[in-house]
Amino acid sequence: MENPEISFECKCCGTCCGSDLDIYLNTTDILNLRACLSLPTFEMRDRFYRTFTLPEYGAYPLCLLSHRDGACQFLDGKLCSIHPMRPGGCRLFPAVQYFDSSGEQVYSLGKGYDFCTGVSEGKNIKMSDWLEENDFSIYSGNIEFQKKIGFLGRIKIDQRIKDGLIEILFDFDSLPEFPYKENYEKEIGSMIEKRDWILSFADEYVRENVKK
Numbered sequence: 001m002e003n004p005e006i007s008f009e010c011k012c013c014g015t016c017c018g019s020d021l022d023i024y025l026n027t028t029d030i031l032n033l034r035a036c037l038s039l040p041t042f043e044m045r046d047r048f049y050r051t052f053t054l055p056e057y058g059a060y061p062l063c064l065l066s067h068r069d070g071a072c073q074f075l076d077g078k079l080c081s082i083h084p085m086r087p088g089g090c091r092l093f094p095a096v097q098y099f100d101s102s103g104e105q106v107y108s109l110g111k112g113y114d115f116c117t118g119v120s121e122g123k124n125i126k127m128s129d130w131l132e133e134n135d136f137s138i139y140s141g142n143i144e145f146q147k148k149i150g151f152l153g154r155i156k157i158d159q160r161i162k163d164g165l166i167e168i169l170f171d172f173d174s175l176p177e178f179p180y181k182e183n184y185e186k187e188i189g190s191m192i193e194k195r196d197w198i199l200s201f202a203d204e205y206v207r208e209n210v211k212k
């Protein structure tokens with residue numbers, strides 16, 4: 001992985017969280033939110049996040065943090081009320097993560113963040129240090145899985161199969177098979193165990209239901 005430097009220091013103005021910036025969520029984010037709020041996914045879905053697919057991304061399952069009145073629902077004054085469990089996109093900001101055309105994982109400074117006064121005003125920091133400072137390593141398993149199902153972005157599948165995958169990844173408390181119902185433990189080992197169960201269930205589901 002390339003390790004560029006970014007220049008950044010957050011001024012805690014709250015502008016990013018008070019804007020309608022798109023924050024995409026993955027299963028690790030949903031698990032964090034679930035542990036933070038002690039709520040099952042079927043009570044959080046449609047209230048705190050929405051799930052969907054887009055024609056330009058084929059059958060790839062997407063999940064977006066919902067806003068209220070143009071601001072994040074977890075913004076408290078100028079600060080994040082769920083900061084230790086905030087989504088990966090918020091941890092990375094103003095950096096972004098994506099896969100390039102060769103499938104390589106790339107981290108870089110995001111574009112179009114002129115509203116953020118912290119960009120270019122702070123100290124230079126290596127991307128690897130930025131990721132470590134923001135505990136981004138908890139996302140590695142999820143990012144590998146997202147890469148694995150990247151081919152879904154290039155194919156069409158039956159709506160019922162798409163809905164099933166979305167339920168596994170983002171509303172797993174609704175699955176009769178989910179073995180961790182009402183278990184909201186935040187301890188890292190417990191979180192990894194739940195994530196691995198969900199991603200392995202999703203992997204099997206894709207293998208059984210989707211032809212590449």
Ligand code: SF4
Binds near residue numbers: 118
């Ligand atoms: S807009 Fe920039 S400076 Fe303001 S809170 Fe967000 S990251 Fe920090």
Ligand code: SF4
Binds near residue numbers: 023073080081082090
């Ligand atoms: S979850 Fe927290 S850090 Fe992320 S947009 Fe909302 S208030 Fe900001």
